[in-house]
Amino acid sequence: MQSIVSLDPMADLNLEKDVSGVLRSFSDSPPTHYTVEIQFFPLLTEKYSENGYESKEFEAGGYKWKLVFHPNGNKKKNVKDHISLYLVIAGADSLDSSWEVYADFRLFLLDQNEGNYLVFEDALTKKKCFHGAMRSAGFDKLIPLEDFTDVSNGFLVDDTCVFGAEVFVCKERRRRKGECLARMKIASVCIHVWKVEKFSSLGAKFCYSEPFTAGDHNWKIKLYPDGCGEGKGSHLSLFLELASPITLPPGSELFVEYRFRILDQIRHQHHEPSSGKAWFRDGTSLGSRRFIGQESFRLVENGFLKNDACMVEAEVTVHGISKVL
Structure with a gap:
């Protein structure tokens, strides 16, 4: 268990909340989950001055994490x-994109003179939400380099320093799902004429x-010369489908009015034996199994x-689209 001790030994570090939003305290307990000991700090400042140093992965709360350290500032x-x-x-690419992870975390810096740790927390919120668009959290201005390199403060001794972290996952939840029904500003209408030749040889x-294109999407007409389903042998069957390449976003639907x-x-x-309005998604067909009787045709x-x-x-009018949020 972490215990808070007197702040007096290092009062000159201004441990109250500052403009960087960092809350500082001292603990005589080491970090629960991970520590990084750096024994050649000057070399680190040269090699990782641009992109920062990434630690190995460690596990906490059922997830994998890592620390990213910028010795000269981000x-x-x-x-x-x-x-x-x-x-x-870490490994966020393998996580379901709809999950969020809420974590309460603290970062640590060892005072090698006193044998305790300076603890850093977010002064504004205890729980941080990690998700696909925000995979990291921490402190741009953890501590001034002047204070860090001051030997009397004990953070950097003989070119060695020790950082740490403890992470407690508070909850995880699937982000809400939703959809947006958007109406086309101008309904897109397309009339496509298809001359079907050598009909008797179609089988x-x-x-x-x-x-053909309607509403910024590619379409095609599908004809069964001898019918299908309940129209088999007695009717021509005619349908409207999306054509390749599919231009409809995954999970989306189009509100389509059609006439054959x-x-x-x-x-x-x-x-005009067939018409209708319907929501259309990839993999479906709109039309009629009994478009016109074989005898009349x-x-x-x-x-x-x-x-x-x-x-x-085929006259195709795209009125709107339903998009997944």
Whole structure:
């Protein structure tokens, strides 16, 4: 158990909360989880002046951590004339991106003259939240270099210093999930005409139209000449699908209005047997298993099949998108 002792021996270090937000105290107990002893501090300042020194990994609270030490201050944050020290959660890439880890941690610096430790804590919040966007926490200005290198303070003796850390995981939780339904500022409408030639040679298998674009996404028409499902053998089946490459973000859905038409090539009129509105996601199809009956489709006077070709039209309107947060 950590015990707090008198602050008088080093009152000149200004142990009260300062502008850097660091709360300092003394403890006669060593850090619970990890210590780093550096026996060649001057060499460290030369080699790790830019990126800092990373310790080996250590485990605390079921997670792996490491310390990152900047002997001349964190240059990336324009810190000068101070020691910078941080606690970093290690192996974060292997963690589920939706998890957050709340930890209460303290960093330690050994006073080799007195045999106790100067303890550093965040003066503003005891619990820090580590997650994908914030994998480290600590102190840009842990202690001024002038105080650190002053032999009378006992932090650096014979080029040797000792840092440490203790980390207590308070809780972990899965970050809330959510979604955002966004309406297109201008609904995107596309009419694509597909001339299906050599219809009699298509057989019973399905075929695709060439890709076309609607609402910044790639689409294609899927035709079953002999039908599918409950339309098998009696109808043509027609569907709308996303085409490769898939441009829909993972977990997202599009609110789509669609209309399928087939052209009467004798009177140049459209027959519209299928339409609808639906949420569309990757891997699904919109359309009809009974787009048009085989008997009506093949009747010469209807004009749908002429010279062994038919004209299929898809009108696609993208009204909005649902995105995962």
